[in-house]
Amino acid sequence: MxxxxxxxxxxxxxxxxxxxxxxxxxxxxxxxxxxxxxxxxxxxxxxxxxxxxxxxxAKGEGTVYSYVVHRAPQVPGKQLPLVIALLDLEEGVRMVAEVTGVPADGPDGLRIGERLVVDWNVIDDELTLPIWRRPEGERQ
Structure with a gap:
């Protein structure tokens, strides 16, 4: 573990x-x-x-309602900066979501209204967590 x-x-x-x-x-x-x-x-x-x-x-798709870039303090097991979004899921609920593959700063950073899809962060044999990313082919 x-x-x-x-x-x-x-x-x-x-x-x-x-x-x-x-x-x-x-x-x-x-x-x-x-x-x-x-x-x-x-x-x-x-x-x-x-x-x-x-x-x-759920379908596993959502739209960024809001987001933050977490720069400090350090979070065990995470590399900073960390992008955290509040997503509006298609099913009508909101979910706090860790976002991967998105720069923390610059023109390619996350944007409100952007679409994201769920992916999976396998921590170990006992824990898999949802992690969100841009759909394939979206801006990098």
Whole structure:
């Protein structure tokens, strides 16, 4: 098990998400009572209060709503600067996302409104995390 990466806390509320990433699926929590999607996950539906939750597999595409370039402090297991975006997923939820392959500065840096697709960062046998990138063929 890798010890140089900050590992997420896996709970009953989010275990489906990490089981999905291990299978290369981006899963979004869904209320089985009213159908509302939500991220991050939680125990009760914010729309109807039901505790009956499930999930759907997201398409894995999103649009940059906002972003930051993290330059300090150092994050264990990460090389700085680190580009972090808030993405609007096609399914209607927002997700905080690490972005790879995008310069932190300059004309080829990330832009609000830009489309990104999910990819997978395999940390070790027990942990795979979503990481976002430009679609193939997009500006470099």
């Amino acid at each position: 890798s010890t140089d990466v900050v590992r997420p806390v896996v709970s009953r509320d989010n275990s489906y998400f990490f089981e999905g990433t291990a299978s290369r699926e981006l899963r979004i929590q869904r209320c089985n009572a009213c159908g509302v999607l939500r991220h991050p996950p939680g125990p009760a539906c914010p729309n109807c209060g039901a505790l009956d939750r499930g999930w759907v597999v």
